């Protein structure tokens with residue numbers, strides 16, 4: 001009898017705790033802000049503010065002009081902000097017209113996790129590496145509150161102090177660490193050898209953000225870099241190393257090697273930061289789906305660049321999207337022939353089109369590409 005009732009009690013306790021878990025997991029987090037760290041995949045104006053605006057026809061499909069994004073329109077981070085009911089993120093480095101009430105974007109195009117030993121003029125990689133982005137965030141935290149406390153318009157431009165611990169911290173960075181090594185003529189094996197150091201640097205920054213009160217992390221892995229024209233054009237591989245979709249297998253394997261390491265780093269971070277909820281998102285898979293199953297996703301051109309000029313991939317590194325060429329004495333804008341970017345995956349040889357970004361976002365938003373499988377708006381709940 002005694003054991004019977006304790007069994008019933010145990011079952012009841014289990015039921016109560018199970019329903020508590022499912023109740024918690026159905027509650028939306030109501031993130032008041034998003035703070036983003038990354039590269040061009042999520043840059044909403046950082047590099048443009050410092051090194052010159054991304055040229056027209058960037059931005060044409062949505063903003064009807066350049067908008068600091070290397071894309072014809074919106075990025076995945078824009079769709080993330082929108083679906084959370086927040087405005088598009090202002091770039092931290094953009095001092096004109098920015099509004100940080102609901103977050104800030106520290107990403108810049110060309111950013112790497114590790115600082116590079118080259119200038120942007122030499123290599124094209126941004127000096128705003130992830131450690132610098134963290135420095136910016138570290139400074140933004142107290143100074144945004146000093147500004148806010150001045151009241152008036154400043155109070156309507158800066159986040160509330162309590163929002164930092166309730167915000168979602170998003171990361172999309174790592175691709176350029178891999179290409180930086182490859183473009184220095186390192187072998188795939190040599191690049192793999194430094195990946196652990198890159199991931200250690202990444203983990204440090206997540207821990208620093210946590211030490212400043214950040215609790216909810218949404219971490220994108222890196223995409224199939226071997227499917228991008230700027231890599232295919234610059235680093236030709238043997239025909240036997242090209243897969244049936246036209247992607248360079250060694251570089252996609254390198255990206256997946258990085259991603260396995262990143263996933264492992266996330267597992268370690270969860271142990272070291274038990275108060276954090278950290279979601280790892282398989283953006284690689286969402287991107288590769290568009291390229292490997294084009295018809296299913298309404299794609300007509302999976303690999304070639306829409307806004308480009310010439311060559312096998314409609315990509316010429318010396319005549320990029322928005323550049324000017326002379327044909328029969330007439331000046332023509334590179335990208336003018338890109339009439340319908342909505343059926344192309346690749347925009348300018350390096351970045352995805354707005355249509356592709358929306359399709360990537362639609363795949364990841366419900367958590368089906370995430371570990372743990374939590375939807376975006378519930379990424380404050382721990383399931384590990």
Ligand SMILES: *[C@@H]1O[C@H](CO)[C@@H](O)[C@H](O)[C@H]1NC(C)=O
Nearest residue numbers: 112114115116117118180197
């Ligand atoms: C830059 O140079 C320093 C000193 O030689 C080295 O420790 C570091 O790994 C280099 N960084 C990169 C990204 O190669």
Ligand SMILES: *[C@@H]1O[C@H](CO)[C@@H](O)[C@H](O)[C@H]1NC(C)=O
Nearest residue numbers: 087099100101102153156157
């Ligand atoms: C900044 O954005 C917030 C949210 O959209 C808005 O309420 C606020 O008025 C904006 N600030 C200014 C100065 O326009």
Ligand SMILES: *[C@@H]1O[C@H](CO)[C@@H](O)[C@H](O)[C@H]1NC(C)=O
Nearest residue numbers: 123181182183184185186234
């Ligand atoms: C890499 O190799 C190519 C082809 O041999 C060469 O043109 C280029 O200068 C090399 N780049 C670096 C950074 O060494």
